Amino acid sequence: MEYKETLLMPKTEFPMRGNLPNNEPKRQEKWSEQDIYSKVQQRTEGRPLFILHDGPPYANGDIHMGHALNKVLKDFIVRYKSMSGFQAPYVPGWDTHGLPIETALTKNGKVKRKEMTVAAFRKLCEEYAREQVSRQRDQFMRLGVRADWWNPYITLDKAYEAQQIKVFGDMAKKGFIYKGKKPVYWSPSSESALAEAEIEYQDKRSASIYVAFGIKDGKNVLAGDEKIIIWTTTPWTIPANLGIAVHPELDYNVVLVDDNKYVVAAGLLEKLKAEFEWENPQVVNTIKGAELEHVVAEHPIYGRDSLVMCGDHVTLEAGTGCVHTAPGHGEDDYIVGQKYGLDVLCPVDDKGNMTDEAPGFEGMFYDKANKPITEKLEEVGALMKLTFITHSYAHDWRTKKPVIYRATAQWFASIANFRTELLQAIKDVEWLPTWGETRLYNMVRDRGDWCISRQRAWGVPIPVFYEENGEPIITDETIDHVSALFREHGSNIWFEWETKDLLPKGFTSEHSPNGEFTREMDIMDVWFDSGSSHQAVLEERNDLTRPADLYLEGSDQYRGWFNSSLSTSVAVSGKAPYKGVLSHGFALDGQGRKMSKSVGNVVVPNDVMKQLGADILRLWVASVDYQSDVRVSDKILKQVSESYRKIRNTFRFLLGNLHDFDPKVHAVKKEEMDEVHLFMLVKLNEVIDKVKTSYDQYQFSNVYHTIHNFCTIELSSFYMDLAKDTLYIEHADHPERRAIQTVMYESVLALTKLVSPILSHTADEVWEHIPAVREDSVQLTDMPEAESFGDVTKLKAKWQHIMSVRDDVLKALEQARNDKKIGKSLTAAITLYADGDVAQLLEKTPSLEKLFIVSGVTLGGSLTDAPVEAIAFENLAIVVDKAEGETCERCWVVSTTVGTHDKHPGLCTTCHDTVETYYQD
Known part of the structure; x- marks a missing residue:
């Protein structure tokens, strides 16, 4: 007799190696054939809704690790919620307007932008954007993300644009939209205004100059022979100077130095003494800033008036306490200038060149004008000192070139008009991490009005008409009409049709007696596009609701999508668009550095999936503390692969030992089990409880560690190790063997469900090999319920x-x-x-x-x-x-009973009796 034939060794078709790069795409094809997304929605219909609203990635280029981190985290949540008593539809979205697509088309001369109409160029932009959406969709699907992929929201879609027009109209109706000339972030390299979210800071070397302004009219406060010293790091703004700001409550010294009298803040005198190398400065007078109000200084180059004003923005942190004020080139400058009735002078054009409003410097690029302006100041004896400093300076996040503050006629959303409501809405939201609330609260508290117009071609046009006298027209009638036109035809008609054809039929206006109208040709900030998704998606679609339960994006979106969505939603609905906000950090390389092609440290999701599989990438996401910045490298992914192998081997062992187990026939009741089996069931149910709690709290690393530890410690190193002999050697229906199988069956059933949101491909594969399951996929089941065993202390x-x-x-x-x-x-x-x-x-x-x-x-x-x-x-x-003793040929136990049986001399007594009883012909 071949004794090995009497052993009940593991049998399973579940392979040891996952071969994920090859097998995952096949499984995804099966999901597609099953229409698994629809099946999940049908199964959960009627349950409470849980809406995770997708923040739209920008449709340009392949996905990166930040995309993968974000989409996989969302998939964890949506999959878990659909297995936990909710219906959790997930509608993916894409942000498709804006400069990067324009640049992608015109780069390297691919498209001759200036040789075509705006409408023709926009059609090329749309074609390109849709290609990018398709490309990224395939890559997100390859990650195993389950979503309504063939019915997404895209910001260029007609229905979306129609709703965005409604949002703009609602805000205008409430008085939150206005046009004004004020300084905004302006990118000469992009020739457009920028939002705060489009600004990044880099170090820049700048000239640092001190300039003396003579006094024209001392208003009986100054004698008239003094000079007020200002400081600036932007000499190119000196031609735009119209005033000097002082703080009303600060003391200012009149200082005599070598027959010259200078006015500076008393609190900065010691510092300035060293700066200018003054040997014997004498304070001849001290004056409160408030007394200097309305003193008139003289522009050192042009001789025009420069008004001394009081401003609370003046500090003693740097400079002289006397702040150079150019209302066309700074927010504080503009505000104080408006208070005192100053013009908004901006002698710089769209391309960053000085205009004829800066005589002597016309045509110079603003940065190149620094040197000749400084030389002119020295020539007229006004330059006190010139040095150079390196400081953090605002740059265009796309072109990576410096931006300037520049006053232009722009459309604004007046945050000030509903700031109180915004701040209250922030308090009503649940924030994870909790510091997110403080971060956004401070941003909204301190932010100025939102410049929403852009001087570009590819975007949603600002739906404003103008009367013959230049007055803007924004009425319910025009907004509704334009919205309806966009819903039917798309926004390209704004650039194709005549203005009269875009207006309601028979539209008239008292200020356009000749029936002549024009239209605004600027487009909306792309953050207004994506920020309108709460209405264009959550309100537009029947399967979603507003507010969403959760927004989940990277921490950069506090100043981006979280912010713009909040602003538009509170403006139109009075409430935040989200009940909760969860943010994650950035994906860095293994050394904690930002990924860069030039450095060569970029980890590409597509490459990882080709080499290791999507489930390895998903397991990495689950393993990290994603609320902080996370690291990823080949070494880290190799460690994750090893963890995956251990989990997979645990599943394989469990499945292999259930080949002859039918839970309806063979399951052993808890009360009939020995303590060790009960102990394992108690531990299993603790795992169920802990994992579900961790999912509920979005603590996915706890899910990962809990499951991994249970598989490798309690199961592999302990229970499965001691269970082997019984499983293999005892006869099939031995009570101990069936008890072990019962524990293993409950373990594999629960673990497969628990791990399903993370290892989505592997869990479905395991599910196919579990005996007696009815559902086609583990995705069509609910999470296991933790069973109570009473007091098991x-x-x-x-x-x-x-x-x-x-x-x-x-x-x-x-x-x-x-x-x-x-x-x-x-x-x-x-x-x-x-x-x-x-x-x-x-x-x-x-x-x-x-x-x-x-x-x-x-x-x-x-x-x-x-x-x-x-x-x-x-x-x-x-x-x-x-x-x-001798080694038993069947169970490998060393026993003195081996050799004592005539019929089976190579067996110990236990194996002899088993073979005789159960394995005789």
């Missing part, structure tokens, strides 16, 4: 103690193996010496041989009885010897 304490003792025994066996005293553990017989709790534990625990996987266990007495050669631990001493 003593049971847990006992078996945790046993596991600790077992660890000591295994260490002793390993030491004996290293000393060549034994081979495999079954060749060993051990003698244990212990006192107190450990001694009682060993005496009361049956089947110690199976627990320790040895051929003999003897309790030798107390610790004081242990011989010198014993391997000592804190509460236990162990002597490891070779077991006496």
